[in-house]
Amino acid sequence: MSTAEISDSPCRVAEEEPPGTATTSFAFLQVPDSFLLSTGEGPPTGPAWPLLAWKPPRRGRSSSGTRAFRRLYFPDVPDSQWNDWRWQLAHRIRLRAELERILVLSPDEQEAIERGGDLLPFGVTPYYMSLVSRTDPMDPLRRSVVPSSLELVRVPGEADDPLGEDAHAPVPGLVHRYPDRVLLLATDFCATYCRYCTRSRVVGQGELPPREDRLEAALEYIRRAPAVRDVLISGGDPLAMSDDRLEWILARLRAIPHVEFVRLGTKAPVVLPQRVTPQLCRILRRHHPLWMSLHFTHPAECTPEVHAACTRLADAGIPLGSQTVLLRDVNDNVPTMRELVHRLLLMRVRPYYLYQCDPISGSSHFRTSVAKGLEIIEGLRGHTSGYAVPTFVIDAPGGGGKIPLQPDSVVGRAGDFLLLRNYEGRVFRYPDPLE
Numbered sequence: 001m002s003t004a005e006i007s008d009s010p011c012r013v014a015e016e017e018p019p020g021t022a023t024t025s026f027a028f029l030q031v032p033d034s035f036l037l038s039t040g041e042g043p044p045t046g047p048a049w050p051l052l053a054w055k056p057p058r059r060g061r062s063s064s065g066t067r068a069f070r071r072l073y074f075p076d077v078p079d080s081q082w083n084d085w086r087w088q089l090a091h092r093i094r095l096r097a098e099l100e101r102i103l104v105l106s107p108d109e110q111e112a113i114e115r116g117g118d119l120l121p122f123g124v125t126p127y128y129m130s131l132v133s134r135t136d137p138m139d140p141l142r143r144s145v146v147p148s149s150l151e152l153v154r155v156p157g158e159a160d161d162p163l164g165e166d167a168h169a170p171v172p173g174l175v176h177r178y179p180d181r182v183l184l185l186a187t188d189f190c191a192t193y194c195r196y197c198t199r200s201r202v203v204g205q206g207e208l209p210p211r212e213d214r215l216e217a218a219l220e221y222i223r224r225a226p227a228v229r230d231v232l233i234s235g236g237d238p239l240a241m242s243d244d245r246l247e248w249i250l251a252r253l254r255a256i257p258h259v260e261f262v263r264l265g266t267k268a269p270v271v272l273p274q275r276v277t278p279q280l281c282r283i284l285r286r287h288h289p290l291w292m293s294l295h296f297t298h299p300a301e302c303t304p305e306v307h308a309a310c311t312r313l314a315d316a317g318i319p320l321g322s323q324t325v326l327l328r329d330v331n332d333n334v335p336t337m338r339e340l341v342h343r344l345l346l347m348r349v350r351p352y353y354l355y356q357c358d359p360i361s362g363s364s365h366f367r368t369s370v371a372k373g374l375e376i377i378e379g380l381r382g383h384t385s386g387y388a389v390p391t392f393v394i395d396a397p398g399g400g401g402k403i404p405l406q407p408d409s410v411v412g413r414a415g416d417f418l419l420l421r422n423y424e425g426r427v428f429r430y431p432d433p434l435e
């Protein structure tokens with residue numbers, strides 16, 4: 001990506017656009033620098049997620065930060081457009097000029113944009129941008145979606161495809177790593193690109209379009225693999241596809257007798273909650289049993305819009321689980337993670353996995369030590385509801401699959417007794433006779 005490209009055009013011209021993107025004309029307001037540099041007025045500039053007594057927000061009303069953002073940057077856009085997922089996709093912030101009008105870019109962010117190179121594409125929905133701090137480059141949500149020059153740093157142990165997915169792809173866009181499960185990469189398009197994406201080698205490249213011929217080849221492979229009982233549809237983001245395309249895939253999967261279980265892996269309810277329409281829910285509930293893995297990163301993502309989206313999905317009978325990547329200076333401390341898992345439970349989302357960040361090329365600034373993940377689990381287990389505690393996993397490099405890790409609770413043995421450590425650090429004897 002050359003400087004000119006990011007300056008004058010979408011960050012990646014090869015990026016596959018979603019179907020039916022809106023054509024509404026749009027112009028950013030010119031915002032005086034004095035406002036952008038101030039911290040006393042306008043949208044909040046720091047974390048807007050009080051740590052105590054969070055309640056699921058009232059439905060139908062955006063947070064104050066989102067309302068202020070709209071007044072500033074989209075004053076003439078009516079609710080009917082703002083709440084339309086196609087409008088949100090069509091107006092994603094993708095250009096340098098757009099980004100500079102909204103954020104005060106740090107020198108590091110400017111350098112990332114200027115050097116570009118092979119960086120993951122950049123794209124953020126207006127809705128999600130409304131949650132990002134205008135002035136603080138260390139804001140957790142901003143760090144997760146705005147490029148940093150540290151993405152250009154490569155360290156030993158990193159790889160473009162650390163999970164070895166390409167080596168387990170019998171047809172393009174289908175990963176078959178476990179005997180009874182496959183991963184169907186339905187599209188490589190995402191509404192918002194996460195800077196730490198495990199599939200950054202693929203997403204936004206336009207190489208995995210949701211075209212019938214490509215998808216039919218993947219479906220045919222599944223039809224011929226009777227051991228496959230579980231299909232995870234991911235990407236990219238499957239909810240970035242049209243209703244028709246999604247239903248086309250689901251109906252064909254459901255027609256395969258040995259496919260028992262279908263899952264959707266998506267971040268759309270978090271970055272594009274407008275996507276969860278009543279029509280989408282009607283489609284999804286036609287294809288039960290259908291489960292959904294949502295990708296949450298931080299408690300600030302739990303907004304009224306996201307709560308409403310999760311409620312619609314849960315009311316459609318879809319079990320919701322959250323997958324969270326452990327990210328340095330984003331969510332790598334117990335209070336933040338505890339707040340996130342509590343908010344998720346209140347939105348009827350079960351914290352499912354906490355992932356150690358994969359060693360993707362250019363991800364060293366996001367990765368923590370493994371000990372940090374264990375410390376967080378230790379800070380949750382026993383200190384809060386069991387349903388709130390995710391399983392901490394490392395996806396083994398090279399395709400070894402997920403390996404769960406947990407703090408040691410067996411601390412030894414005393415004859416016929418096992419010595420077990422509880423969440424307070426106290427040791428208990430449990431009868432466990434030796435044979």
Ligand code: SF4
Nearest residue numbers: 190193194197236267
């Ligand atoms: S939504 Fe998922 S696939 Fe898309 S960029 Fe984020 S992590 Fe990657």
